Amino acid sequence: MTGDRSEWEPKIVGFLCNWCSYAGADLAGQSRLEYPPNVKIIRVPCSGRVNPLFVLKCLSSGVDGVLISGCHTGDCHYSEGNFHARRRFTILRKLFEYLGIDPKRFQMAWVSASEADKWAKLVKGLVEEIRQAGPNKLGHR
Amino acid sequence: MSEELKNKAKELLTNKKVDLIIGYQRAADGVLAAPCFIDSQDDAEKLIWDSYCVYNLASYLKDFPAKRKGIVVKVCDLKSITVLLQENQVKREELLIIAASCPGVIDEKRLNPLDQQAQEIVFAGKCKTCKTITPAYYDILINEPQKNDKLSEIGQDEYEPVRKLEAKSIEERFKFWESEFSRCIRCYACRQICPLCYCPKCVAEQITPGYFSKGVNLEGNLSWNITRAMHLAGRCIDCGECERACPVGIPLRDINKKIEKEIKELFKYEAGLSVEQKPLLSCFDKSDPEDFIK
Numbered sequence: 382m383t384g385d386r387s388e389w390e391p392k393i394v395g396f397l398c399n400w401c402s403y404a405g406a407d408l409a410g411q412s413r414l415e416y417p418p419n420v421k422i423i424r425v426p427c428s429g430r431v432n433p434l435f436v437l438k439c440l441s442s443g444v445d446g447v448l449i450s451g452c453h454t455g456d457c458h459y460s461e462g463n464f465h466a467r468r469r470f471t472i473l474r475k476l477f478e479y480l481g482i483d484p485k486r487f488q489m490a491w492v493s494a495s496e497a498d499k500w501a502k503l504v505k506g507l508v509e510e511i512r513q514a515g516p517n518k519l520g521h522r
Numbered sequence: 523m524s525e526e527l528k529n530k531a532k533e534l535l536t537n538k539k540v541d542l543i544i545g546y547q548r549a550a551d552g553v554l555a556a557p558c559f560i561d562s563q564d565d566a567e568k569l570i571w572d573s574y575c576v577y578n579l580a581s582y583l584k585d586f587p588a589k590r591k592g593i594v595v596k597v598c599d600l601k602s603i604t605v606l607l608q609e610n611q612v613k614r615e616e617l618l619i620i621a622a623s624c625p626g627v628i629d630e631k632r633l634n635p636l637d638q639q640a641q642e643i644v645f646a647g648k649c650k651t652c653k654t655i656t657p658a659y660y661d662i663l664i665n666e667p668q669k670n671d672k673l674s675e676i677g678q679d680e681y682e683p684v685r686k687l688e689a690k691s692i693e694e695r696f697k698f699w700e701s702e703f704s705r706c707i708r709c710y711a712c713r714q715i716c717p718l719c720y721c722p723k724c725v726a727e728q729i730t731p732g733y734f735s736k737g738v739n740l741e742g743n744l745s746w747n748i749t750r751a752m753h754l755a756g757r758c759i760d761c762g763e764c765e766r767a768c769p770v771g772i773p774l775r776d777i778n779k780k781i782e783k784e785i786k787e788l789f790k791y792e793a794g795l796s797v798e799q800k801p802l803l804s805c806f807d808k809s810d811p812e813d814f815i816k
């Protein structure tokens with residue numbers, strides 16, 4: 382990561398569930414929607430698969446923001462994975478805030494396979510928010 | 523003073539009701555208490571019960587599998603046994619719970635052993651706001667007279683330290699925790715003492731994949747402390763042992779209490795209330811809040 386603010390571009394990691402959000406992002410691409418290229422997508426079977434350690438690993442490796450995106454509640458391919466994720470990450474986010482880590486750096490969204498527009502808008506907004514938060518100083522490299 | 527306890531212990535061992543009893547004995551310094559494992563009648567004489575019995579003995583249960591264990595517990599320690607039972611880590615039929623009514627325990631860190639007589643007991647932070655006096659369940663109740671019924675001062679807010687931190691700005695909070703965590707030497711005493719950190723292999727030692735640095739640096743120390751806190755979310759019953767064991771005085775209870783407070787508010791959940799209760803993170807409610815999710 383360079384220290385130079387002018388060259389700095391937010392680096393964001395997105396954990397997207399295979400069944401909804403990944404397909405939604407795919408649709409955004411197929412539909413030729415334009416949105417910033419800052420999110421590196423990691424496909425996971427379910428938002429419930431994401432371990433808080435994944436988020437920590439990202440933030441401590443110098444990633445500026447982490448997004449977890451899954452199916453809307455009620456639509457989970459495994460019925461309840463996203464309900465579990467919601468509980469878990471609500472707590473993690475509260476803990477981040479308490480420890481002084483900008484909660485903007487950790488976000489969640491529900492994006493279905495047909496919500497290409499929502500995906501594109503979400504990424505635009507996210508990149509702006511992370512830009513405001515600035516480079517993540519937690520990373521060791 | 524602990525006669526009733528000694529007699530009960532002798533009786534249990536003679537009648538072979540238990541294979542051993544996990545309790546407290548006077549430490550070598552003559553002041554503090556240390557854990558002891560009693561398996562003969564004669565040894566039962568060693569048992570003590572007073573405000574120096576600080577340790578949470580539930581941590582030792584896993585060391586004696588397939589034995590019928592008697593264990594001396596305070597009300598707060600009993601809650602950690604409740605969580606162990608919820609999580610199938612101990613078998614109820616192997617346990618004989620000897621609940622002793624709790625006089626409140628001392629704050630070891632603020633004790634001056636050289637000045638014993640002169641000094642009034644300083645109670646541990648957790649005791650000052652403890653609301654439970656009677657244990658939820660037990661096999662034997664030792665009813666020592668309550669020394670200090672004014673111990674938990676009604677109206678004292680158990681979350682006061684948490685609220686103070688919450689009131690600061692996010693930058694101030696980061697500075698605060700950065701400086702606290704900068705002292706962490708990654709000795710993992712907080713984990714070793716914790717009755718609920720029983721993983722045979724902790725992620726902190728895991729190499730493939732390694733989630734955070736094993737070295738002493740901000741990244742590793744912060745990640746370790748967040749991981750420990752998250753793994754105890756909805757399980758921690760605030761025995762306060764991690765904070766007591768931490769050699770560099772990091773206020774770990776202030777982190778545990780924060781999570782405890784949040785899950786009470788968000789999910790109406792309190793850890794260690796009953797054996798039947800499901801662990802917080804293995805259940806959910808369809809109407810759980812999700813204000814931050816886009």
Ligand code: SF4
Nearest residue numbers: 719721724725750753
């Ligand atoms: S910190 Fe987590 S992984 Fe390590 S022993 Fe405790 S619960 Fe297990």
Ligand code: SF4
Nearest residue numbers: 706707709710712768
């Ligand atoms: S006991 Fe304290 S110094 Fe040791 S690992 Fe835990 S927080 Fe760090």
